[in-house]
Amino acid sequence: MHCQMELLCNCSCFFLVAFFQDANKLLLNEQANWVHLKEFARKNAANALSVANMVMGMASILCSLNGHHHAACWLVLIGYLLDLADGAVARRLNACSALGAKLDDFADFTTFGIATSLILRTPSLLDNIMCMLYVLSVFTRLCFFSSGVPFMYRGLPCIYSSAILVCVSLLTGGNMTVLRILALAMILFMVSQNFYPHDRVLESQAWKKGVYIGGVVMVFCSSFPPACVYYLLWSVSYILFPTTLWSSKV
Secondary structure: OHHHHHHHHHHHHHHHHHHHHHHHHHHHHHHHHHHHHHHHHHHHHHHHHHHHHHHHHHHHHHHHHOOOHHHHHHHHHHHHHHHHHHHHHHHHOOOOOHHHHHHHHHHHHHHHHHHHHHHHOOOOHHHHHHHHHHHHHHHHHHHOOEOOOOOEEEOOOHHHHHHHHHHHHHHOOOOHHHHHHHHHHHHHHHHOOOEEEOOOHHHOOHHHHHHHHHHHHHHHHOOHHHHHHHHHHHHHHHHHOHHHHOOOOO
16 A cells, blocks of 8 residues: 555656646747747838838739729828838848848839839820839839948939829829829939938938828828828928938938
């Protein structure tokens, strides 16, 4: 009887030790998985914003093809906000990467190239040629993104030309005469050799962050005329006063 009791105690101790060892391993594995998950989120937060920008562009393309002009323009403006945020998030989290740079370019080409060009599309052959020229100018702009000069771009960033086009399109009810003239001007600005500063809205003075927050409010909480005027003034001021207002050093 005594031997049986001793054997039972030994077995119980063995199972308890095994249980606590397994529980400890499971806890350590969960902690390690949580650390890996946080590291994965840190490295890919900016990439997620770039992918979201690309999704906005693809959704805008579908809206344009199905005749939903208002929604197509609105989605481009949301992409505008996402594009300004992804670089800031990458630098803030020290998560800049070659993959992130490629995703950003793909997203920009989708949203500010293809999706924006479809706003100019009509049955006219000349308008379709204008669409192709606009896409090619965005492609050229992205290929020569690096100017070799610190904190400077060569050619007007396509995000601003896109915002101007979609806002004017909404405000004028899609007046093609105005849009053709404006699109030609934006093409010339993008392929020009002029220098424009890195704006880095979310990494600069408080008033620039305020402008960004105002843009978020305008997109999600305002009717479209005030929002379009807001984004139009924002983008035009970048063209007219690039170094005095929007330089990241100002």
